Amino acid sequence: MSRKQVHVGIIGVGSVWESRYQPALAQLRDRIQVAAVSDAISLRAQQVARSLNCDAVDGALQMAHRHNLHAILLLETGWYGNELLRLLLRTGKPIFVAASLGSNCDEINRLRQRIETAGTIVVPEFAQRYTPASGRFQELLATRLGQPHQITMDAVVPNLKHRSEIDTQMELLANLFDWCHRIIRSSPHDMQVKLRMPTDSPTGWNAKFTDLEVLLEYPQAADPDHTIYVGIRLRTLAGNLATKQPGVPATASILYEATCEHGHVMMNSETDIAWNVDDNVTRESLTTDDSSIEVMLDHFCRRVVGGLIPVADLTDVARSVGLALQVKEALLEGR
Numbered sequence: 001m002s003r004k005q006v007h008v009g010i011i012g013v014g015s016v017w018e019s020r021y022q023p024a025l026a027q028l029r030d031r032i033q034v035a036a037v038s039d040a041i042s043l044r045a046q047q048v049a050r051s052l053n054c055d056a057v058d059g060a061l062q063m064a065h066r067h068n069l070h071a072i073l074l075l076e077t078g079w080y081g082n083e084l085l086r087l088l089l090r091t092g093k094p095i096f097v098a099a100s101l102g103s104n105c106d107e108i109n110r111l112r113q114r115i116e117t118a119g120t121i122v123v124p125e126f127a128q129r130y131t132p133a134s135g136r137f138q139e140l141l142a143t144r145l146g147q148p149h150q151i152t153m154d155a156v157v158p159n160l161k162h163r164s165e166i167d168t169q170m171e172l173l174a175n176l177f178d179w180c181h182r183i184i185r186s187s188p189h190d191m192q193v194k195l196r197m198p199t200d201s202p203t204g205w206n207a208k209f210t211d212l213e214v215l216l217e218y219p220q221a222a223d224p225d226h227t228i229y230v231g232i233r234l235r236t237l238a239g240n241l242a243t244k245q246p247g248v249p250a251t252a253s254i255l256y257e258a259t260c261e262h263g264h265v266m267m268n269s270e271t272d273i274a275w276n277v278d279d280n281v282t283r284e285s286l287t288t289d290d291s292s293i294e295v296m297l298d299h300f301c302r303r304v305v306g307g308l309i310p311v312a313d314l315t316d317v318a319r320s321v322g323l324a325l326q327v328k329e330a331l332l333e334g335r
Helices: 015-027 042-052 060-064 082-091 105-118 132-145 165-184 292-304 314-333
Strands: 006-011 032-038 071-074 095-097 122-124 148-156 190-199 209-219 227-237 253-260 263-267 272-277 280-285
Touching: 006 060, 015 292, 032 042, 032 060, 060 082, 071 082, 071 292, 082 095, 082 105, 095 292, 105 314, 122 292, 122 314, 132 165, 132 253, 132 263, 132 272, 132 292, 148 165, 165 209, 165 227, 165 314, 190 314, 209 314
Parallel strands: 006 032, 006 071, 071 095, 095 122, 148 227
Antiparallel strands: 148 253, 190 209, 209 227, 253 263, 263 272, 272 280
16 A cells, blocks of 8 residues: 655644644644645644644645645535535545534535545544544454344533534534444434433532433344443533533533443443453553544545545435434424
8 A cells, every 4th residue: 555645734733733733734744745725714724733843825725736645634614515525626636524414415416425425535534433442343243142132332522612502412423323333234213312401410510400301223134133231411501502611511521332242341431341251351551553633534544545445425415414403303303
């Protein structure tokens, strides 16, 4: 496999860049070179460009058409929304999309069709797929644990000043549905939605939380007559999320548990996993493994240079967003 260095241009160097992508790209500097950056705030782009010793370019499209760029990292779209992605497709360059693609399935499918017609590589971010703990869980399913029978996910919805509560819930749900599809390899044939409000706060948090519960039944891919039961619980701060409450996480905190054919597993962070087979408990800390962002960017770059490694696409986005919209509709209907 070629290890050619990939030159990328970055669109959007705000909070997503600072907290997630800048650290990952620092680890991948031998693999990925940032050659140009663009941001709606010119001063911010200039500051980042100086720190990376690259060019700051006024205008995302102007930057994207540069001949020295192999690919684009679209971290923010601003008020352009998906129109910016549509315009970037005209460059023919591969695009990694960390920005939200919204919740309109028809629009997402139109984008998918345009991408397929153009023959362009567009890879959406699905970080939960590639955490160290999730990777280890998949290994254990294949080697020690056997098929899952029941999976539960208990998540605290992040407190985001610029997003509504329902939008934040739906985006997190879409990511969890994608994770389920990655693990189970099938689509659910039954879904129930329950809303409980308000509940006592988790220990140590000075706030009231609403509980959204989604119960799903998945057919096992290898044996459709066997059902895998999945329960998702989202705990969200009751009331207006615009004001951050003390102690409420700014990013999603997710606890995964699974009962499998031969044992039990728990993942309480992206890097910690504990599993039990025959009453023997093994705890693993995977802090030295590549982060989910590093893995996704590495896979993207392999595709950029001609590799065939599987990556997410907009079909995955449409499927997961579609399930999240079913939950939203159930909430609005009061089911």
